[in-house]
Amino acid sequence: xxxxxxxxxxxxxxxxxxxxxxxxxxxxxxxxxxxxxxxxxxxxxxxxxxxxxxxxxxxxxxxxxxxxxxxxxxxxxxxxxxxxxxxxxxxxxxxxxxxxxxxxxxxxxxxxxxxxxxxxxxxxxxxxxxxxxxxxxxxxxxxxxxxxxxxxxxxxxxxxxxxxxxxxxxxxxxxxxxxxxx
Amino acid sequence: xxxxxxxxxxxxxxxxxxxxxxxxxxxxxxxxxxxxxxxxxxxxxxxxxxxxxxxxxxxxxxxxxxxxxxxxxxxxxxxxxxxxxxxxxxxxxxxxxxxxxxxxxxxxxxxxxxxxxxxxxxxxxxxxxxxxxxxxxxxxxxxxxxxxxxxxxxxxxxxxxxxxxxxxxxxxxxxxxxxxxx
DNA sequence: CTCGTGTGAGACAAGAATGTCTCACACGAG
DNA sequence: CTCGTGTGAGACATTCTTGTCTCACACGAG
Numbered sequence: 233x234x235x236x237x238x239x240x241x242x243x244x245x246x247x248x249x250x251x252x253x254x255x256x257x258x259x260x261x262x263x264x265x266x267x268x269x270x271x272x273x274x275x276x277x278x279x280x281x282x283x284x285x286x287x288x289x290x291x292x293x294x295x296x297x298x299x300x301x302x303x304x305x306x307x308x309x310x311x312x313x314x315x316x317x318x319x320x321x322x323x324x325x326x327x328x329x330x331x332x333x334x335x336x337x338x339x340x341x342x343x344x345x346x347x348x349x350x351x352x353x354x355x356x357x358x359x360x361x362x363x364x365x366x367x368x369x370x371x372x373x374x375x376x377x378x379x380x381x382x383x384x385x386x387x388x389x390x391x392x393x394x395x396x397x398x399x400x401x402x403x404x405x406x407x408x409x410x411x412x413x414x
Numbered sequence: 415x416x417x418x419x420x421x422x423x424x425x426x427x428x429x430x431x432x433x434x435x436x437x438x439x440x441x442x443x444x445x446x447x448x449x450x451x452x453x454x455x456x457x458x459x460x461x462x463x464x465x466x467x468x469x470x471x472x473x474x475x476x477x478x479x480x481x482x483x484x485x486x487x488x489x490x491x492x493x494x495x496x497x498x499x500x501x502x503x504x505x506x507x508x509x510x511x512x513x514x515x516x517x518x519x520x521x522x523x524x525x526x527x528x529x530x531x532x533x534x535x536x537x538x539x540x541x542x543x544x545x546x547x548x549x550x551x552x553x554x555x556x557x558x559x560x561x562x563x564x565x566x567x568x569x570x571x572x573x574x575x576x577x578x579x580x581x582x583x584x585x586x587x588x589x590x591x592x593x594x595x596x
Numbered sequence: 597c598t599c600g601t602g603t604g605a606g607a608c609a610a611g612a613a614t615g616t617c618t619c620a621c622a623c624g625a626g
Numbered sequence: 627c628t629c630g631t632g633t634g635a636g637a638c639a640t641t642c643t644t645g646t647c648t649c650a651c652a653c654g655a656g
Contacts, residue, residue: 235603250513252434255643266604271645307591329511331432331566353590363592370581371590373567374560381559382552384513391552399552407589408535408553409489410545417633437613448634453615 235265235273241287244280245326246387252330256280281330288327289341291320296348306356307405310375313352314404315397317379322387325380346372371404378404417447417455423469426462427508431566434512438462463512470509471523473502478530488538489587492557495534496586497579499561504569507562528554553586560586 243263247254254262256277260270274280295316301309317324346369353371356362362371378400386393425445429436436444438459442452456462477498483491499506528551535553538544544553560582568575 252512256645257643267644268605268646269603272602276645277643330434331570356590360592362590363588366581366585366590367573370564370567370573370577371585373563373572374581374585377559377563378556381555381562385552385555388513390555391549395552399548399556403548403553403556403586403589405589405591406545407585407587407591408538408544408548409587409589410542411593438615439613449614450617450635451633454632458615459613 235269237273238287239263240265240270240273241284242322245284245288245323248281248284249322249326249329249384249387284323285327285330288320288323289345291323292317292345295320296345301348301352302355306352306359306361309352309355310405311397311401313349314375314379314400318396321379321383321396324376325383328376328380349375375400375404417451419455420469421445422447422452422455423466424505427466427470427505428569430466431504431508431511431569466505467509467512470502470505471527473505474499474527477502478527483530483534484537488534488541488543491534491537492587493579493583495531496557496561496582500578503561503565503578506558507565510558510562531557557582557586 240263244259247259247262251258256270257267259280260267263270270280274283296313299309299312299316301313303309350368350372353362353368357364357368382391382396382400385391386396391399422445426441429441429444433440438452439449441462442449445452452462456465478495481491481494481498483495485491532550532554535544535550539546539550564573564578564582567573568578573581
């Protein structure tokens, strides 16, 4: 009978992404529980958002670990990264849009994630895989943006969720231009 | 002595992008006016957000007009599009993150914008400029995502605003991979 | 069955945000 | 100068949200 904390957090992220001013009552109903129960698990709105942040960070770190970013070519690493991120894309999209979190502490965790992702692009540039006129910081931000866009578009039914990895990696790595070679 | 409506809307967008739960009082102070004056110009929070949406749509339509999307190659059209969008990127980023707008009416205006942008990608695919395994819908969404990412990153000082057009168009069209040719 | 745990529903007060109002004041036009 | 307009500051009631509490009930373990 215990509430599924993970399910609550995912529902909250999905709802708050669409409607950032949603009340605790709306969050509770979206998760299929009562406001009282939501309050039993999260002291308040702040606590909920902070839990959302911590949960998102933990999931992303796990995804980065699973992606083994240091192995193989940088391109393959990006592929694995996007594939591992897909399950938590909704969470990441919410957190990425919630810029206020980055200001009041907790930014260290995000910096660490940023650094790990950016290092893949650095590696790709150093070994000649990636072009050097686009900074690793920008490529990292762009990855976030594409993941969030794809998550939102999929949630809205505008794109097929099954193409998540393909759409993001192909665009991020290869761009929209048609290539004669390869 | 009249309040600069455009300035108020831009301030509001910039603030609400960072802190979506900001109070009317905070919005007013961010714009350098009193809450009373803000209320004289926008009946309430809903009215403010709706005005923000209408203003954003109008600016984007103007940007699309100025970009002359039907002329020249599709690549050049995308370049012009991004360049014209830059001044309203902050506004667009806010509206893109505020998905709740798309649900309760007004979605028609956005659909029209979507269609105009997507048609550029359709044209590019038809004349062989763009690859056909990435749908125009996705490319449109990706463009939004990249514009929003770049606007946020620039606002946070993580990337140089002057590279706005270059970073977005190069990544969107060419991707991150290094190319031997050309 | 009986008990303990966890939940839903709802009441309640405290607090915050909103919307409206009044008043004083600065400014420009005449 | 005098007037009209638009603004800032603040008071005020209303509404919404929040946080806490109580009570009844469903469920599983024993």
